Every structure is written in structure tokens, then in C-alpha cells.
Amino acid sequence: GAVVSQHPSRVICKSGTSVKIECRSLDFQATTMFWYRQFPKKSLMLMATSNEGSKATYEQGVEKDKFLINHASLTLSTLTVTSAHPEDSSFYICSAPQENGQPQHFGDGTRLSIL
Amino acid sequence: KQEVTQIPAALSVPEGENLVLNCSFTDSAIYNLQWFRQDPGKGLTSLLLIQSSQREQTSGRLNASLDKSSGRSTLYIAASQPGDSATYLCAVRRTNAGKSTFGDGTTLTVKP
Numbered sequence: 001g002a003v004v005s006q007h008p009s010r011v012i013c014k015s016g017t018s019v020k021i022e023c024r025s026l027d028f029q030a031t032t033m034f035w036y037r038q039f040p041k042k043s044l045m046l047m048a049t050s051n052e053g054s055k056a057t058y059e060q061g062v063e064k065d066k067f068l069i070n071h072a073s074l075t076l077s078t079l080t081v082t083s084a085h086p087e088d089s090s091f092y093i094c095s096a097p098q099e100n101g102q103p104q105h106f107g108d109g110t111r112l113s114i115l
Numbered sequence: 116k117q118e119v120t121q122i123p124a125a126l127s128v129p130e131g132e133n134l135v136l137n138c139s140f141t142d143s144a145i146y147n148l149q150w151f152r153q154d155p156g157k158g159l160t161s162l163l164l165i166q167s168s169q170r171e172q173t174s175g176r177l178n179a180s181l182d183k184s185s186g187r188s189t190l191y192i193a194a195s196q197p198g199d200s201a202t203y204l205c206a207v208r209r210t211n212a213g214k215s216t217f218g219d220g221t222t223l224t225v226k227p
Contacts, residue, residue, distance in 0.1 A: 041222075042219065043204060044217045046214050046216075093159070097212040098210075098212070103149060104149060104206075106151075106159045106161075109157070
């Protein structure tokens with residue numbers, strides 16, 4: 001079964017709307033979670049590292065005020081795309097690593113479409 | 116900065132063929148390498164994980180090898196089937212619970 005749950009799987013909304021995506025680790029605690037973005041026919045690009053109890057670390061070129069990350073508990077990280085525009089349309093996917101060399105587990109992703 | 120390259124970008128083969136997908140990385144200081152499968156519009160399915168101390172891993176018709184010193188990994192698919200059609204991604208991690216750096220993937224089409 002899934003060890004990382006991501007919700008919602010699909011969002012279609014109007015330009016200007018803020019959209020929140022949740023990523024939950026199931027049956028294990030994740031002090032760190034990662035948020036990736038994937039453009040069509042491209043690979044996954046890391047956007048930011050979510051850290052439980054502290055500020056997220058953003059990759060170069062990613063707008064902090066645009067993509068708000070909150071990691072309020074050891075099992076939940078949220079990504080909020082604020083005032084979304086059509087160029088924010090993409091596939092967003094989170095991952096939560098387990099230690100001890102376990103495979104990195106990914107959520108099923110969220111397809112965001114901004115009209 | 117770690118860079119991961121996958122060759123070829125796309126591959127089309129007839130059903131039943133054996134095939135090899137390639138992944139190379141620039142920084143050999145990795146903790147592990149993971150191969151994923153992604154179907155169109157879907158998330159990632161983990162196929163094989165190779166720790167830095169390992170040379171290969173096998174699961175069914177899949178075999179992944181790792182040559183850390185040369186910065187290369189291969190994914191071998193035996194007796195390919197149309198259901199194997201998907202994009203295959205490799206990803207490397209530098210640390211135990213660190214971020215993954217992905218290649219651009221190889222899109223495989225297996226024709227009946």
C-alpha cells in the first residue's frame with residue numbers, strides 16, 4: 001500500500017485562486033519532505049525541501065511567496081500555490097524519505113490546471 | 116552540482132526484445148540510485164533501488180546495475196511486453212534521507 005498520500009490528485013480552478021496540496025506520510029514520521037514539479041514530458045525538478053518545525057528551503061528560482069510550504073507535523077506537509085496563474089499549471093509531487101537506505105516514497109502527484 | 120543524464124530519450128522496440136536503458140551521473144558520491152516507472156499523467160512507481168555498495172539488483176524481468184566509480188547505471192528489461200511502455204526515470208541521492216536528482220527519463224514504447 002501507499003506510504004505517502006497526496007491530496008488532491010487533480011485541481012482545476014480559475015486564475016487568481018490559491019490552491020493547497022497536502023502530503024502525508026503514512027505509518028512513519030518524516031522530518032523532511034520534498035516538493036517537486038514536473039512539466040510535460042520533462043523530469044522532476046526539486047522546488048523545495050520542507051522541514052518540520054522550521055522554514056522550508058527553496059531551490060534557486062523558486063518564489064517563496066508564490067509557493068508557500070508548511071510542515072506543521074511529522075506526518076504532514078502542505079504546498080500552497082498562491083494566486084495561481086496559467087503558468088503554474090503543472091504536475092506537483094511530494095516525497096518523504098525514510099532513513100536506513102529505504103526507497104524514497106512518492107505521492108501520486110497533483111495535476112494542477114489553472115484556467 | 117549533481118547532473119543525471121538518461122540515454123536514449125525515447126526508445127521503440129517490438130515485443131519480446133531485451134533492452135537496456137542508460138543513466139549516468141556526474142558526482143559519484145551517491146548514497147543510492149533508484150529506478151522509477153511513470154505512466155502518462157501518473158505518479159512514480161519504484162522499480163529498483165541500488166545502494167552505493169551494491170553492484171546490481173533484480174526484480175522479475177528487471178535488472179539494474181550500478182558502477183559508481185564511472186557514474187553509470189543501466190536498467191535491463193528482458194522479454195519486453197507492451198505493458199512495459201512507460202517513461203523510466205533514474206534518480207540519485209547523495210545522503211540517506213536527502214533529495215533526489217532525476218534524469219529526464221527514457222520513454223519506452225513496446226509494440227505488439
